[in-house]
Amino acid sequence: MNIHAENLAAQLRAVFRAWGMSDPATEASVRMMIAADLRGIDSHGAMMLPLYDQLRREGRLNMAPEVKIVRESPVTALVDGDGGLGHYPAETAMRLAIDKAARAGLAAVGVRNSNHFGAAGVYALQAAERGLIGIAMTNVWNTAIVPTRSTAAMFGTNPIAFAAPGKNNPPFCLDMATSTVAIGKLKLAALHDKPLPRGWALDAGGAATESAQAALASRKLTPLGGTPELSSHKGYGLAAMVEILCAMLPGAWFAPTRAQRHPDAKRFNVGHFFMALDPKAFRGEGEFETDLDDMLDALRASRPLDPAQPVLVHGDPERAAIVERERHGIPVPEALAEQLREVARNCGAQVLI
């Protein structure tokens, strides 16, 4: 079934209110989840609600968090999410970074005591919509990426998003996990009973596997690169960079040592990192955007290997999804729709889809 974005938003809103979330936190979460769904990033939109519900029931989510700026300078800030869902502190932090960068040319804001924040690209784009370059990253509480040579998952899928404004082009927007693929791709392969391409995932012992079942059971993903021969140490290094900026810098937790360092903690303490940068601190008005257009146009005009598959730039597939989904609604499999209804029923919220 396809559900119109407004109706899906209304359902999410009803649930968050029934959970006792504040209005600003509710609106931020709804906005960021629907933005992910509209962009075709299904894994980071409404599909997350059942997991959020589970965390809530386990006492791992603060339903009435007090999101606070705990440190601040003209170009930096540290935001504390107080253990609630990540969207509200993340949006607060990105807005801070944007406002500071619009004044000073550059700003970085870290977030600690946060949680899942949805799709990183949506935050980076908020900067681009204000004429700034935006960067958004997060660490993750459950590990997946196995460092090159190792057998142990040591990082989450640790995404990097980077957005930049064009003049006649819509913004460039890279939004990538630092793993070769997302867990969702393993699930899809398992559903279709297909072998995995070599280089996607590892079995419980840390050896390369082509079995989707073995990979789903181990939850062990390769870093971007896939194999040592194809330079997986680079993806491993990028995942570590994201961890350093999102965990060590704001004071969030590194999942592999969490149990040992914080044995009594129920919550996860996820961290994020946001940055905004004003091209006008470096170039004259409009020069950056014109030059970016030149690059984007040249990339799209370059000769494709397969004429049926033109060369894309980052952000193109998501914009196509938005056009499609704003017109025809967001495709929600019946199984997911039923899960969302059940979450609503369980907390006494109205069922709206």
Next chain:
Amino acid sequence: MNIHAENLAAQLRAVFRAWGMSDPATEASVRMMIAADLRGIDSHGAMMLPLYDQLRREGRLNMAPEVKIVRESPVTALVDGDGGLGHYPAETAMRLAIDKAARAGLAAVGVRNSNHFGAAGVYALQAAERGLIGIAMTNVWNTAIVPTRSTAAMFGTNPIAFAAPGKNNPPFCLDMATSTVAIGKLKLAALHDKPLPRGWALDAGGAATESAQAALASRKLTPLGGTPELSSHKGYGLAAMVEILCAMLPGAWFAPTRAQRHPDAKRFNVGHFFMALDPKAFRGEGEFETDLDDMLDALRASRPLDPAQPVLVHGDPERAAIVERERHGIPVPEALAEQLREVARNCGAQVLI
């Protein structure tokens, strides 16, 4: 033959002086090239001298550049390299970023009208040695990376370097091209007459090739990921991000449209991007470094797939090379030594190796 770093430095210094380079430019270039050689990054050290000589003879390098700060704020700056070698403007820019970040918590400095600057990691490490997080990137005048779906090389190997200071651990230092592998690896495969792993390179038509000869002739590399199935669109996106920060932001040139946009230009106008970030703007004294140690120690202690190959963190191989090369000298193949001597003879410099 092995040449002691001081002797190799003396040879480079004699050549740069004979070329008429200023003392500060000479010292910066010598320092950065020897640092690359000591770290085992042979492709970015003394081995570059013959290419620099060729650019000089072609009139593509300004031997007496006036490196200038053309725009500046408390947290940003734009440096113009005036068409000389990249090391001097790059070191100037990184030092500016470090000094500004030490005062303000964060700074970004762009460089335009520059050239090859050596190994990106050496600049990022300068920040880490001052207790800051450092980032260094550069674009490249000759293209190599072919975007996913395309047949045309549109980016250089566009490297990203990221360094961060530990407490008891030496700095974490990621220094990676955004291509799957460097051109040097193709040359090595050709020398040994070995097929290339699928996913490293493309032939002139843009199709995957296992022929090192075909790949060297086409100079077409895949973006990190290697194949679309293994998410080469991510490496493509990272290469584009580096281009945006190093070309569009400071006002350097995008190689594929250079001939069209700047038909009369002899020089290349390469650009760089540097950033420094002070952990103390976010955490209490020493907290960041302690948490980074916790991560680095956990990574090294994680169980390796092959007990003979322990898990490394980024910076480990380079530090091992430094220990070895400070003791036993820098290995210089006789063919390279003869090239260096010829460069010296051609400009009337003393032959010192």
